[in-house]
Amino acid sequence: MSSFAIVTDSFCELNEKIRKEFDIDFVPGHFTLADGTEKNLNLEWDIIGREEFYSQIKKNPDIFKTCPANVAEITEKFESYAKEGRDILSISISTAISGSYNFTLQAKKAVNEKYPDVKILCIDSLRYGPAFGPMLMKASRLRAEGKNVQEVADYLNANKSTFHQAGWLDDLSFVAKKGRISNSKAFFGQLIGIKPIAEIGESGLPTIIGNIKGEKTAMQVELDYIEATIVDPQNQDILICNSMRDKQAATYKQLIQERFSPRAIYETDLFCGCGLNMGPGVMCAYYIGKPLSQNLEEERKLLQELIEKNK
Numbered sequence: 001m002s003s004f005a006i007v008t009d010s011f012c013e014l015n016e017k018i019r020k021e022f023d024i025d026f027v028p029g030h031f032t033l034a035d036g037t038e039k040n041l042n043l044e045w046d047i048i049g050r051e052e053f054y055s056q057i058k059k060n061p062d063i064f065k066t067c068p069a070n071v072a073e074i075t076e077k078f079e080s081y082a083k084e085g086r087d088i089l090s091i092s093i094s095t096a097i098s099g100s101y102n103f104t105l106q107a108k109k110a111v112n113e114k115y116p117d118v119k120i121l122c123i124d125s126l127r128y129g130p131a132f133g134p135m136l137m138k139a140s141r142l143r144a145e146g147k148n149v150q151e152v153a154d155y156l157n158a159n160k161s162t163f164h165q166a167g168w169l170d171d172l173s174f175v176a177k178k179g180r181i182s183n184s185k186a187f188f189g190q191l192i193g194i195k196p197i198a199e200i201g202e203s204g205l206p207t208i209i210g211n212i213k214g215e216k217t218a219m220q221v222e223l224d225y226i227e228a229t230i231v232d233p234q235n236q237d238i239l240i241c242n243s244m245r246d247k248q249a250a251t252y253k254q255l256i257q258e259r260f261s262p263r264a265i266y267e268t269d270l271f272c273g274c275g276l277n278m279g280p281g282v283m284c285a286y287y288i289g290k291p292l293s294q295n296l297e298e299e300r301k302l303l304q305e306l307i308e309k310n311k
Contacts, residue, residue, distance in 0.1 A: 004087035004119075004149040006139050007077060009068055009100045010041040011093040013130040013241055014137075015268045019043070022140035027069040027077045029100075031272055034063045041066055041273050053272060054244050054280040066273050068093075068100040074107035082115035087149040090122045091136055091156070096204035097128055121153040126204040129274035130241035131165050134286050137237050137266075161202070161291040164229055166222045167252075167284025168195035168212070170245075197222070197303060201296045209296050210303040215248065217310055222285075223255055224306045229289035229299075233260040238287045243270035244280040256285060 006022075008014075010029035019026070029041035039047045048056075056063055069077075074090075081088050090108070092101035101124040108120040125132035135156060142152045170193075195218040198206040212218040230236075238256060242249040253265050269275075270282050293299060 003143060003146075004089055004152075005081040006136060006143065007081075007088055007090045008132075008136055009092055009098075010043060010066075010271075011068070011098065011100070011129055011273045012091075012133050012136055013043065013268055013271055013274055014133050014239075015043055015271075018133075018137070018239075018266050018268060022137050024136050024140060025077070027074050029066060029068045029273060032065040032067075043271050045269075045271070047272065050269065051244070053275065057276060057279060061276075061279070064272070064276055066276055068098050068103060071103045071106045071110070074103055075110045078107050078111040078120060079114070082111050082118040082120075085118065087119040088121070089139060089149050089153055090120065091125050091132065091139065092123065093132065094126045094128055094200075094204035095124045096126070119149055121149055123153060123156055124204070125163075126160050126202070127163060127200055128204075128206055129270065129278070130239055130268060130284070130286055131163065131200055131206075133239045133241070133268070134237060134288060135160075135163055137239070138288065141237070159288075159291075162231070162288050163200075163286070164226075164289045164292070165199060165284050165286050166197075166226050166229075167282070168197055168218055168222070169278060170195055170215075170281040170283070199292060199296050199299050201292055202294065207296055209300045210307060212307055217307075219248075219252065219255065220310050221303070221306045222252075223259060224310070225303060226256070226260065226285065226287065226289075228302055228306070230260065230287055231289050233262045233287070235263055236288050238262045238265045238285055240265060240267050240285050241270055241282065242267075242284070243275050243278065243282040245283040248283045252283065252285060262287075 006024045008026045031039045031041040090104045095101045104122040139152050195212045196208050197210045
């Protein structure tokens with residue numbers, strides 16, 4: 001039995017294979033279909049097929065709805081471990097995006113009233129979707145090394161800004177339908193192959209730090225960006241996530257393996273929870289690197305330098 005439990009929510013985007021290997025549990029949120037039927041928001045394609053899901057939300061981005069697990073559901077999960085006398089490390093999607101973290105605090109209070117000796121530590125990842133997957137994986141690695149729940153929580157809280165992403169979203173028409181860019185700009189962006197590049201800074205929100213024209217150039221720039229920001233790649237796990245961009249993700253994985261030789265590269269989908277807000281066209285790698293700068297100023301500058309270099 002692991003020394004303490006690691007629990008997360010439906011928005012970490014870690015598939016069953018990864019969760020099983022790293023012994024990570026989660027509390028399912030909720031997914032509402034077009035007819036009003038509500039299902040558990042599981043990290044798999046059990047409610048609707050992948051292609052059908054992305055096809056439907058491209059036609060109507062508001063056809064489905066999601067919400068996080070409620071306090072009672074999180075409390076039940078925490079209590080299942082507290083009954084065993086196990087401490088709990090809870091890592092949630094960014095509070096800038098969801099109320100999940102605040103729900104875990106309420107659940108912690110309720111469980112500690114019954115099990116005061118069980119340590120429950122809740123962390124706001126300040127990351128969205130697969131961007132906090134490596135945080136969970138790192139927590140599991142530290143646990144396997146013998147670190148206790150407090151030591152792991154302290155590490156994560158001190159190093160949130162070291163969790164990077166490098167990739168793009170190329171289906172701008174979907175973002176336009178969600179009201180995040182004008183339709184005309186989105187259409188023009190698709191015609192010229194613009195790839196918006198984002199990082200996640202202290203705000204806890206994905207922030208565009210630059211745009212690259214062309215998939216081949218974008219791939220090269222992102223590899224250079226990883227090289228300039230990653231720390232000790234041979235001793236870390238890199239996560240690659242995509243939504244309907246399997247071919248590009250496979251190429252990206254191969255190039256990352258050849259260039260950085262990480263301990264392991266894991267692949268996962270962008271499932272319904274985050275896929276509903278990001279849509280098809282996501283292709284991104286997530287890794288541990290140098291601390292991100294304030295307002296991502298250094299990262300913006302670096303990306304522009306790399307774009308110029310690769311013209």
